[in-house]
Structure formats: structure tokens, C-alpha cells
Amino acid sequence: MKLSLVIAVLLVIASVVRPAIVFESESNNDFALADVIQCGDTVQCAGLDAMGSGDFYRFALPPGDSTYLTTFACGASCNTFICLYDASFNLLSADDNGGVGEFSRIGYFCQTASDYYAQVFRAGGGDGSYSLSLDCISREVGDHDLCSSARDVSFLPYYDEGTTTGALSEAGTAAGDVFYHFSRPYQGNVLVQICSEFFDSRVQLLTHCVGGFGDDSDMGTCQLGADLTLFALQEGDYFLLVEGTSAPQMGDYSIEVSFAVPPCPTVAGLVLGRVGGLPFLDWPTYSEADYYFVEQSTNVDGPFEGLAISYDSYYTDSTGFLQQKRFYQVRAICQ
Numbered sequence: 304m305k306l307s308l309v310i311a312v313l314l315v316i317a318s319v320v321r322p323a324i325v326f327e328s329e330s331n332n333d334f335a336l337a338d339v340i341q342c343g344d345t346v347q348c349a350g351l352d353a354m355g356s357g358d359f360y361r362f363a364l365p366p367g368d369s370t371y372l373t374t375f376a377c378g379a380s381c382n383t384f385i386c387l388y389d390a391s392f393n394l395l396s397a398d399d400n401g402g403v404g405e406f407s408r409i410g411y412f413c414q415t416a417s418d419y420y421a422q423v424f425r426a427g428g429g430d431g432s433y434s435l436s437l438d439c440i441s442r443e444v445g446d447h448d449l450c451s452s453a454r455d456v457s458f459l460p461y462y463d464e465g466t467t468t469g470a471l472s473e474a475g476t477a478a479g480d481v482f483y484h485f486s487r488p489y490q491g492n493v494l495v496q497i498c499s500e501f502f503d504s505r506v507q508l509l510t511h512c513v514g515g516f517g518d519d520s521d522m523g524t525c526q527l528g529a530d531l532t533l534f535a536l537q538e539g540d541y542f543l544l545v546e547g548t549s550a551p552q553m554g555d556y557s558i559e560v561s562f563a564v565p566p567c568p569t570v571a572g573l574v575l576g577r578v579g580g581l582p583f584l585d586w587p588t589y590s591e592a593d594y595y596f597v598e599q600s601t602n603v604d605g606p607f608e609g610l611a612i613s614y615d616s617y618y619t620d621s622t623g624f625l626q627q628k629r630f631y632q633v634r635a636i637c638q
């Protein structure tokens with residue numbers, strides 16, 4: 304390839320993929336003060352105080368596929384926590400340690416274009432430094448009709464939209480296939496729901512490419528779709544085959560994959576007092592939650608932002624009504 308052509312190609316790539324290193328600007332401690340970032344950006348070496356609401360970022364997401372927010376090290380380690388909110392400040396997703404070590408990772412499927420907020424705050428030790436990447440991955444079309452090219456179910460609950468039109472048939476019925484791959488870190492129930500108004504769909508579990516055919520379903524609760532509940536699925540790697548019930552059955556569909564988790568009781572009886580001059584929250588519900596998520600707001604109606612997590616059924620707000628955010632709510636989180 305001629306050098307001039309190489310440069311031209313590189314220029315085209317550069318105009319599509321933005322320079323990705325950006326920096327936070329304190330104070331970005333609130334929704335209204337959020338730093339604006341874009342898909343592909345990496346916020347390099349931001350800093351978190353030991354207490355407080357941390358850092359806020361606002362970004363627009365395109366519709367159609369998986370978006371990942373990941374914190375990772377800037378030198379030393381840090382225990383981060385990420386919250387994802389929609390444009391109306393509703394909490395969509397939260398993660399503590401889904402990243403490397405005590406760093407965090409959220410996966411989210413954006414169905415319609417909209418603005419979102421991310422909040423990163425400190426959930427424990429470390430020096431408070433972190434980096435944050437925002438990755439938006441465009442949907443790959445027609446790439447997953449072989450088991451060996453199965454689409455990765457990389458977060459849960461997972462959502463994807465696809466089509467079997469034009470797909471090859473490697474297994475199952477004569478209808479074209481789309482394959483998904485997922486891993487189970489431990490035994491548990493997995494729910495798969497296919498939804499389609501265009502074709503009579505079926506879904507089947509495989510233990511390897513291409514074999515170990517397990518449970519299947521061609522009956523569902525969503526239009527012509529199929530619901531498959533995999534009870535007490537052992538840890539390990541699995542594949543899902545989505546296809547029509549016969550050769551002429553093909554078209555667009557959506558798939559949801561979720562792990563069934565025990566119901567998480569809501570927090571009741573929140574009591575606010577003072578201990579040592581600091582706000583002390585207590586909720587006498589000794590439930591089986593993995594942890595509690597404490598939020599604060601300036602107004603009784605919100606918007607509420609993440610303040611801290613607690614592994615006990617009480618919390619002392621060491622920020623002491625920082626920024627006059629005097630309203631609290633607490634959620635129980637079960638994973």
C-alpha cells in the first residue's frame with residue numbers, strides 16, 4: 304500500500320475514532336456539575352475524596368448495543384463504586400467489584416438514544432485515584448451464525464436484538480441460527496426469553512460447539528417467542544442457539560438472559576438519628592441482602608445520588624450532611 308494511501312486510511316480512522324483521553328474537572332460532585340464525556344473516552348487518573356458523592360459524568364449513548372463503564376487503576380489501587388442513571392436521574396445499574404480487584408464494571412444495553420449519567424464514588428480503601436473508560440460497542444450483524452462465532456453474553460441481565468434472516472444453519476432445525484455464549488461462575492437458575500412477532504422461534508442450550516444439546520423451548524410468553532428456564536445450571540460455559548422452528552421461520556427477535564436471584568427485601572423502617580454529631584441511619588431489617596445502597600438528595604423527591612454502601616443494617620454519614628443533602632433512601636442489593 305502506498306504511504307499516501309496509508310495516511311489517508313489513518314486519517315479516516317482518526318476522524319471516526321476520537322482521541323480518547325479526557326480528564327475530569329472538579330468539582331463534578333453532582334448531576335448538574337457532571338463532566339461531559341463520549342463513547343470511546345477514557346477519563347485518565349481522576350481522583351476521589353475519602354467521603355462524598357464522588358465524580359459525575361454525562362454522556363449520550365447511541366441505540367443498539369452494549370455499553371461498558373469500567374474503572375481501573377491509575378497507579379495505585381482504589382475501591383470504586385459505579386452507578387448508572389438515566390436522564391431523569393433514575394438508578395439503572397450499580398456495581399462495586401465487577402472490575403479488576405476492587406474496581407467496578409457496568410454493562411448496559413441502550414435501546415433508544417438518550418443521555419445518561421455515571422457516578423463514581425469511593426467504597427473503601429486505596430489512594431482515591433482511578434481511570435474510567437466508556438466503551439460503546441456497535442452491534443455486529445450476521446456474524447454469529449456459527450457456534451464458533453457465538454456472541455458473548457458479557458453482562459447480566461443481558462439484552463440484545465438480532466435477526467436470523469440470512470443466517471446459516473449449523474444445528475437444530477433447518478432454519479438459520481444465531482449463537483450466544485455465556486459463563487456461569489456458580490450453580491444457579493438462568494432465564495432466557497426470546498421475543499419475536501415475525502417468526503415462530505425456539506431456543507436451545509448447548510454445552511459445546513457444536514453438541515451437548517440440552518433443554519430447549521419453542522413456547523414463550525412474548526408473541527411467537529420462546530422462554531427457557533434452566534434450573535440449577537452447573538457452573539461452566541454454555542451456548543444458546545436461537546432459530547426458527549422450521550426453515551421458513553426467520554426474522555428479527557430480541558433476547559434477554561438473566562440469572563434468577565433470590566428476592567431482595569425492601570428496606571423498611573429507616574430511622575435517622577445522631578451519633579457523635581454525625582447523621583446516623585438505622586434500618587432494623589436483618590434481611591439477606593448482600594449489601595445496602597445508601598443514597599442522598601437535596602430534595603425529598605430527589606434526584607437521589609449514591610452516597611455509600613454498607614454491609615451492615617446501619618450507616619453513619621461521615622460527610623455530615625455534606626452540601627446540605629439531608630434526604631436519604633436505602634436500597635437492599637442482592638446479587
Ligand SMILES: [Ca+2]
Nearest residue numbers: 349350351358
Ligand atoms: Ca474527582
Ligand SMILES: [Ca+2]
Nearest residue numbers: 331332357358
Ligand atoms: Ca468530584
Ligand SMILES: [Ca+2]
Nearest residue numbers: 383399400405
Ligand atoms: Ca469496589
Ligand SMILES: [Ca+2]
Nearest residue numbers: 472474476478
Ligand atoms: Ca438451524
